[in-house]
Amino acid sequence: xxxxxxxxxxxxxxxxxxxxxxxxxxxxxxxxxxxxxxxxxxxxxxxxxxxxxxxxxxxxxxxxxxxxxxxxxxxxxxxxxxxxxxxxxxxxxxxxxxxxxxxxxxxxxxxxxxxxxxxxxxxxxxxxxxxxxxxxxxxxxxxxxxxxxxxxxxxxxxxxxxxxxxxxxxxxxxxxxxxxxxxxxxxxxxxxxxxxxxxxxxxxxxxxxxxxxxxxxxxxxxxxxxxxxxxxxxxxxxxxxxxxxxxxxxxxxxxxxxxxxxxxxxxxxxxxxx
Amino acid sequence: xxxxxxxxxxxxxxxxxxxxxxxxxxxxxxxxxxxxxxxxxxxxxxxxxxxxxxxxxxxxxxxxxxxxxxxxxxxxxxxxxxxxxxxxxxxxxxxxxxxxxxxxxxxxxxxxxxxxxxxxxxxxxxxxxxxxxxxxxxxxxxxxxxxxxxxxxxxxxxxxxxxxxxxxxxxxxxxxxxxxxxxxxxxxxxxxxxxxxxxxxxxxxxxxxxxxxxxxxxxxxxxxxxxxxxxxxxxxxxxxxxxxxxxxxxxxxxxxxxxxxxxxxxxxxxxxxxxxxxxxxxxxxxxxxxxxxxxxxxxxxxxxxxxxxxxxxxxxxxxxxxxxxxxxxxxxxxxxxxxx
Numbered sequence: 001x002x003x004x005x006x007x008x009x010x011x012x013x014x015x016x017x018x019x020x021x022x023x024x025x026x027x028x029x030x031x032x033x034x035x036x037x038x039x040x041x042x043x044x045x046x047x048x049x050x051x052x053x054x055x056x057x058x059x060x061x062x063x064x065x066x067x068x069x070x071x072x073x074x075x076x077x078x079x080x081x082x083x084x085x086x087x088x089x090x091x092x093x094x095x096x097x098x099x100x101x102x103x104x105x106x107x108x109x110x111x112x113x114x115x116x117x118x119x120x121x122x123x124x125x126x127x128x129x130x131x132x133x134x135x136x137x138x139x140x141x142x143x144x145x146x147x148x149x150x151x152x153x154x155x156x157x158x159x160x161x162x163x164x165x166x167x168x169x170x171x172x173x174x175x176x177x178x179x180x181x182x183x184x185x186x187x188x189x190x191x192x193x194x195x196x197x198x199x200x201x202x203x204x205x206x207x208x209x210x211x212x213x214x215x216x217x218x219x220x221x222x223x224x225x226x227x228x229x230x231x232x233x234x235x236x237x238x239x240x241x242x243x244x245x246x247x248x249x250x251x252x253x254x255x256x257x258x259x260x261x262x263x264x265x266x267x268x269x270x271x272x273x274x
Numbered sequence: 275x276x277x278x279x280x281x282x283x284x285x286x287x288x289x290x291x292x293x294x295x296x297x298x299x300x301x302x303x304x305x306x307x308x309x310x311x312x313x314x315x316x317x318x319x320x321x322x323x324x325x326x327x328x329x330x331x332x333x334x335x336x337x338x339x340x341x342x343x344x345x346x347x348x349x350x351x352x353x354x355x356x357x358x359x360x361x362x363x364x365x366x367x368x369x370x371x372x373x374x375x376x377x378x379x380x381x382x383x384x385x386x387x388x389x390x391x392x393x394x395x396x397x398x399x400x401x402x403x404x405x406x407x408x409x410x411x412x413x414x415x416x417x418x419x420x421x422x423x424x425x426x427x428x429x430x431x432x433x434x435x436x437x438x439x440x441x442x443x444x445x446x447x448x449x450x451x452x453x454x455x456x457x458x459x460x461x462x463x464x465x466x467x468x469x470x471x472x473x474x475x476x477x478x479x480x481x482x483x484x485x486x487x488x489x490x491x492x493x494x495x496x497x498x499x500x501x502x503x504x505x506x507x508x509x510x511x512x513x514x515x516x517x518x519x520x521x522x523x524x525x526x527x528x529x530x531x532x533x534x535x536x537x538x539x540x541x542x543x544x545x546x547x548x549x550x551x552x553x554x555x556x557x558x559x560x561x562x563x564x565x566x567x568x569x570x571x572x573x574x575x576x577x578x579x580x581x582x583x584x585x586x587x588x589x590x591x592x593x594x595x596x597x598x599x600x601x602x603x604x605x606x607x608x609x610x611x612x613x614x
Contacts, residue, residue: 053514085515099529107517151606
C-alpha cells in the first residue's frame with residue numbers, strides 16, 4: 001500500500017492561471033520518488049500544496065491527497081495537517097535570521113512536546129538543550145555546541161541544510177518533502193547532503209518526495225520519478241526506465257541537456273571528470 | 275566591543291563638531307540684523323553699533339567663528355540678545371519640559387505605529403489593512419497647527435475633556451520638587467498623585483497630537499517589514515511545522531521587522547523633538563525649548579537660535595548613536611565592527 005497518494009491535483013492562481021493540471025502520483029513507504037522538470041513546470045507548487053504552504057493568491061482548485069490512508073487534502077480544503085515535514089531550497093533563508101540555531105531547535109522541540117504529534121510526548125522528558133545537541137550531532141555535525149550557539153548567517157549553506165534535516169526528522173514525519181535541497185550548494189557538499197538524506201530516511205523508514213531540476217541528482221536519489229512540463233506530468237516511471245528508455249519527447253530533451261553534467265556515479269564518488 | 279564603542283563615540287564627537295560648524299554658517303545666512311532688532315526700531319545708528327560691538331557682531335566672520343568655536347569647546351553658548359541670560363542655562367532649564375512631552379509623544383508614536391503596522395500586516399490586502407492605510411494618509415496629510423487648534427477648540431473648550439493649554443500644569447497646582455524635571459515622575463516620587471494626574475492630563479493632549487502625527491512613517495515601515503517577514507522563507511518553515519499563528523507573528527514576523535523600526539525611531543525622534551514640537555509648544559504654552567526657539571526666531575536672537583540648533587543636533591547624534599548599539603542587539607547580522 002502506498003504511503004502518499006495524490007490524485008488529480010490542480011493548482012491555480014486567483015486570476016485563473018493554471019499552474020498544475022491533473023497531477024497524480026504516489027510514494028511508497030520508505031520509497032524516494034522524484035519530481036523533475038524545468039523552472040516553472042509546477043514541481044515546487046506541487047510540493048508546497050501538500051503541506052498547505054502555497055503562497056498568497058495560489059490555491060488548489062481540484063484533486064485530493066492521502067497520507068497513510070487518511071485523506072488530508074480535498075480540493076481547496078486542507079482537512080488535516082499531514083504528518084509530513086519539508087526541507088527547502090536555500091536553507092540559510094529557511095531559518096530565522098534573528099534566532100540562534102539552538103533557540104530554533106528548542107522552539108521546535110518544545111512545540112512538538114506540547115502538541116505531542118510525534119506520539120511520544122510523555123516519554124521525552126530529557127533536557128531540551130541536550131536533545132537539541134543530540135539531534136544536531138545525528139545529522140553529522142561534529143561540534144554541536146558550537147553550531148547551536150551560532151546564527152544561520154554564520155554557518156555555511158550545507159551546515160544549515162543539515163540543521164533543517166535535523167528539524168524535519170525531529171518531528172518524526174512519515175513523509176519528507178524535499179524541494180531542491182541541494183541546489184546552490186557546491187558539488188562535494190551536495191553529495192554529502194544527498195548521502196545524509198538517503199541514510200536518514202532509510203534509518204527512519206520515511207518516504208520522500210524529492211523535487212529537483214537536476215536529472216543527475218534524481219537518478220542518484222530516487223526509485224521512481226515524475227517528469228513534469230508546463231504543469232503536467234509527462235511520464236511517471238522507474239528511474240532506470242526513464243533514464244535508459246525515455247518514452248516522452250520532453251524527457252529525452254531533459255536527459256540530453258543533463259548529459260553536459262557529471263554522471264551521478266561520478267558525483268557520488270567525488271571524482272568529477274572535466 | 276570596547277574598540278567599537280570607542281569608534282562610535284569618535285564618530286559621534288565628529289558629528290557634533292560638524293553640527294557646531296554648520297550651525298554657525300547657516301545662522302550667518304539668516305536675514306535681518308540681530309543688533310538692529312535688539313536695539314529697537316527707533317534706535318540711532320550709534321546705539322545699534324554699540325549693541326553690535328557688545329555681542330562681537332562688528333568683527334570679521336573668521337574672528338566671530340574663532341570666538342564661537344572657542345566658546346563652544348568651553349560649552350558656552352553665549353548670551354541671549356532677547357533675555358540677556360546665558361543661552362545654556364535657559365536651554366537646560368527648559369529641556370525637561372520638552373523631554374517630557376517629546377518622550378511621551380515618541381512612546382505613543384511607537385506603540386501606535388507598531389500596533390497599527392502589525393494589524394495591517396496580519397490583515398494584509400483586506401479591510402483591516404485598508405482602514406490603517408486611510409489613517410496613514412489622513413495623519414500624514416494633517417498639518418500640526420491646524421489639528422492642534424481644532425483639538426483645543428473641541429476637546430478642551432467644547433467638551434472639557436482635557437485641561438486648558440496653559441503650560442505643564444493647570445492653575446492651582448505647584449510644580450513638584452525637582453528631581454528628574456519630568457513633572458509626572460517628580461510628582462509621583464514626591465507622593466502627590468493629584469499633581470501627577472493633573473500633569474498627565476495636561477501632557478496628554480499635546481503628546482497625543484504629536485505622537486499620532488509622527489506615527490504614519492512607523493506604521494508604513496512596520497507594515498511592510500512584517501509582511502516581508504511573514505512571507506519569508508523562514509516563516510514558511512515555521513508554517514511547515516504547524517507552529518501556531520501567534521508564535522509565527524511574534525518570533526518570525528515582529529522580531530524581524532524591528533530593525534527598520536529602530537532606524538525610523540531616530541527620524542521620528544527628530545520630528546517629535548524639533549519639528550512638530552516647536553509649533554505644539556507654542557500653541558500649548560509649553561515651557562520647553564521649542565517655544566523658546568520660536569520666540570528667538572521671531573526676534574532674530576542669533577545666539578539663542580544657535581544654542582537651540584546645537585542642542586537639537588547633539589540630541590539627534592546621541593539618539594542615533596544609542597540606536598546603533600540597539601541594532602546590534604536586535605539583529606545579529608549587523609556587525610558594528612565592520613563597515614563603520
